[in-house]
Amino acid sequence: MNVKVRSPRFGIAGLAAFAVAATVALGTPAYADNYPSKPVTLVVPYKAGGSTETMARVYAKALEKELGQPVIVKTRPGGGGAVGATVVAKSAPDGYTLLFAAATALLWPPLTLNVEYTPDSFRWVGSITEYQQALISTPDKPYKTFDQLIAHAKKNPGMNFADQSALSRAFINYIGKKEGIKWTAIPTKGGGEMVPFLLGGKVDVAWSGGVHQKFGDKMHVLASFNATRLAQSPDAPSLKEIYGISMPSYAVIVVPKGTPDDIAGKIEAALQRAGKDKAFDDIVSNKLKFPNQFIGSEKLNQLVKEMIEGLNTVIAATKG
Amino acid sequence: MIIDQLLAGFAGALAPLNLVFMAIGVALGIVVGILPGLGSVTALSILIPITFYMDPLVAIAFLVGVNKGGTSGGAVPAILLNAPGTPEAAATALDGHPMAKKGKPVKAMKTALYSSVFGDTISDILLILLAAPFAAFALRFGPAEFTAIVLFSFTLIAGLSGHSLIKGIIAAFFGLFLSTIGLDPVDSSSRMTFDIVELYDGISLNALAIGVLALSSVIQQIFVMRRDGNGAQAGTWQNFDREANKLKPAEFWSRWPTLVRSAFIGSGVGMLPGLGVSLAAFLGYGSAKRASKTPEKFGTGHGEGIMATEAANSAVVGANLVPTIALGIPGNIAAALIIGAFMIHGVVPGPFMIEQHGELIYGIFASMLICNAFHLLIGRVGINIWGYITRVPKTIVLPVVIVLCIVGVYVPTQSLFDVGLMLAFAGLGFVMRNTGFSIVCFVIGFLLGPMFETSLRQTMLMYKSDFTILLSSPIALIFVLLTIFSLWRFARRG
Numbered sequence: 001m002n003v004k005v006r007s008p009r010f011g012i013a014g015l016a017a018f019a020v021a022a023t024v025a026l027g028t029p030a031y032a033d034n035y036p037s038k039p040v041t042l043v044v045p046y047k048a049g050g051s052t053e054t055m056a057r058v059y060a061k062a063l064e065k066e067l068g069q070p071v072i073v074k075t076r077p078g079g080g081g082a083v084g085a086t087v088v089a090k091s092a093p094d095g096y097t098l099l100f101a102a103a104t105a106l107l108w109p110p111l112t113l114n115v116e117y118t119p120d121s122f123r124w125v126g127s128i129t130e131y132q133q134a135l136i137s138t139p140d141k142p143y144k145t146f147d148q149l150i151a152h153a154k155k156n157p158g159m160n161f162a163d164q165s166a167l168s169r170a171f172i173n174y175i176g177k178k179e180g181i182k183w184t185a186i187p188t189k190g191g192g193e194m195v196p197f198l199l200g201g202k203v204d205v206a207w208s209g210g211v212h213q214k215f216g217d218k219m220h221v222l223a224s225f226n227a228t229r230l231a232q233s234p235d236a237p238s239l240k241e242i243y244g245i246s247m248p249s250y251a252v253i254v255v256p257k258g259t260p261d262d263i264a265g266k267i268e269a270a271l272q273r274a275g276k277d278k279a280f281d282d283i284v285s286n287k288l289k290f291p292n293q294f295i296g297s298e299k300l301n302q303l304v305k306e307m308i309e310g311l312n313t314v315i316a317a318t319k320g
Numbered sequence: 321m322i323i324d325q326l327l328a329g330f331a332g333a334l335a336p337l338n339l340v341f342m343a344i345g346v347a348l349g350i351v352v353g354i355l356p357g358l359g360s361v362t363a364l365s366i367l368i369p370i371t372f373y374m375d376p377l378v379a380i381a382f383l384v385g386v387n388k389g390g391t392s393g394g395a396v397p398a399i400l401l402n403a404p405g406t407p408e409a410a411a412t413a414l415d416g417h418p419m420a421k422k423g424k425p426v427k428a429m430k431t432a433l434y435s436s437v438f439g440d441t442i443s444d445i446l447l448i449l450l451a452a453p454f455a456a457f458a459l460r461f462g463p464a465e466f467t468a469i470v471l472f473s474f475t476l477i478a479g480l481s482g483h484s485l486i487k488g489i490i491a492a493f494f495g496l497f498l499s500t501i502g503l504d505p506v507d508s509s510s511r512m513t514f515d516i517v518e519l520y521d522g523i524s525l526n527a528l529a530i531g532v533l534a535l536s537s538v539i540q541q542i543f544v545m546r547r548d549g550n551g552a553q554a555g556t557w558q559n560f561d562r563e564a565n566k567l568k569p570a571e572f573w574s575r576w577p578t579l580v581r582s583a584f585i586g587s588g589v590g591m592l593p594g595l596g597v598s599l600a601a602f603l604g605y606g607s608a609k610r611a612s613k614t615p616e617k618f619g620t621g622h623g624e625g626i627m628a629t630e631a632a633n634s635a636v637v638g639a640n641l642v643p644t645i646a647l648g649i650p651g652n653i654a655a656a657l658i659i660g661a662f663m664i665h666g667v668v669p670g671p672f673m674i675e676q677h678g679e680l681i682y683g684i685f686a687s688m689l690i691c692n693a694f695h696l697l698i699g700r701v702g703i704n705i706w707g708y709i710t711r712v713p714k715t716i717v718l719p720v721v722i723v724l725c726i727v728g729v730y731v732p733t734q735s736l737f738d739v740g741l742m743l744a745f746a747g748l749g750f751v752m753r754n755t756g757f758s759i760v761c762f763v764i765g766f767l768l769g770p771m772f773e774t775s776l777r778q779t780m781l782m783y784k785s786d787f788t789i790l791l792s793s794p795i796a797l798i799f800v801l802l803t804i805f806s807l808w809r810f811a812r813r814g
Contacts, residue, residue, distance in 0.1 A: 078733075083520070
């Protein structure tokens, strides 16, 4: 009898002991001295072909030179970045799995969807550029500035705007709420669908993540969603100036929470140096026309707090 | 004017290094295309980093070659093993496999290859001549027009449902139902995701297609072999008759109306972003069957069915660069990858591309035409090699295909969740095959569902729930009338 009662316990204890032994034996201890001693994986949580993935491919080449180990780009698309973020949040905090994503992919889903990570599931190592998010229109419209748009929209209720995500929709609806404007969100699946809608006159204004910069004077910027005005459109005001809110715009690199300080420090230093790579600088500055500027972990963590506050303001205002 | 520039383009494109890489690209594309689940898209995303150190023209020409080869390679497993790895080759299997079973596998593969190259060439010529005006036309297509096109595409179910129309409709609706899983396209609320993050973007088309189309067919064949007890030693087809496998030029060209029709359908679908290669293939097949005087021959090993499908799906390849070159937006995922490659090589795709990089663009146009010649040559040599597969015992081929199916699902997204889904869909496909529900209709429902929902809801939002837009937009009206016409014709034939 005694044996029968105790045996499952022994089983569990034995299993636990075995698990511990196995972890000790198999798990590579995360020593910073020899980091990195094997290839590093850079996860991009979007489909191949977008601007983030293109940037990541070139950046990985530069990072490879700095780390002295191959950097493998893996795409894990889905849920607006939530699938890739979940994968990285659950991976071992040993500095061998990095995530390259828009800050919004780490901040917005935990606030609005049932996902298994929060912004705190990550150690935010650095930001390497900013998406150029803007409210855009075409030159044939009667409104040329943000103020004129607001005035026009008040007189003409029922204008259409194209969004590309729940987040961009919430921000444009926030403007509508503040100004008492009634306009309709037309959901689109990214820049590839938004561009023909806007150029073909199916929508009046649109949210753009930066694709408009390829179109010269065929599109113009009415306002910036970033915290500052966009370098390419210095005359258009930012939402921060008008409403005190802004959409997180940083392209960040994060590792799972619990990554040791010295390893995170090594990665941060390598990221900063890799940003100066010529090919990467050319893609970012000249082709995408994004600013090539590095923000370290210290300042980034401060920014993360501000970004979460800002998003909560927008959610509270546009609810219902 | 265009001729001058194109000749200058040929001068660049004919550089020996460029030719070598184009040939390698086409060959790689065909090989990858043959593997279930791996098509142009996977091949491109793996190969783009390799092009970093190449000259821009060589790099893009290489990738264009991969894309062309990848789109036609899928026909081979569809014909030989009835195991199409992608939905775009599903309709090829409908006639290709029966033809192969009749002892004409090589003839079926030849028909597929020549039709592919024909459709592709027409599409390239349209791209070169009409990129700019085509793009202006494409801008007239908005949500209302897309809704009408997808509505019309639903009538395909009638022609593809096999013996029982009711079962075909049930299968299509089941596919449609499964396609609603995921985040709602308008308010981003979860639908039947059970909080599984992998389902937020819906069920993966790749996993579903490989499961129901390819793996279930392999399982079916294994069961048949077990029942008959003879397949173990024999090759797939013992009585290989050289004479029967010849494809006479006269026989091929006598079907030119089908080829031309499918080439134009494919090009039209290709220039409209978001419709996709698979829809082009089904539309090509469906319209050929509708136009045919002997529609009952389709599905029994009729060469015209292969032609209609392959000419249409390959014609997408050239035309989907129209929006890329004229507007800077991708026509489909393969084109999106090529846009990424353009950027890596210092060319920003957009409306100013031809002005700023005219020489490169015309070099690429010339390369596309040369690639078609390579495609014909390499594809033809390949057929002799694939022909040997038919002599390998099925006991060896089928297990290999099972492994390839699993790899093909895993590689693009590196997700074991998708592999699990694929296995589940293989089970579903097996049940459907044995109960007479059309798998093709199921896939069409799944494919069209999200397109229809998104465009319809966009239309309703954009025009404030005014359905008359479907009649007041001329393009939409044409497709609505076509829908009514084909329903009426179907009802009359009864």
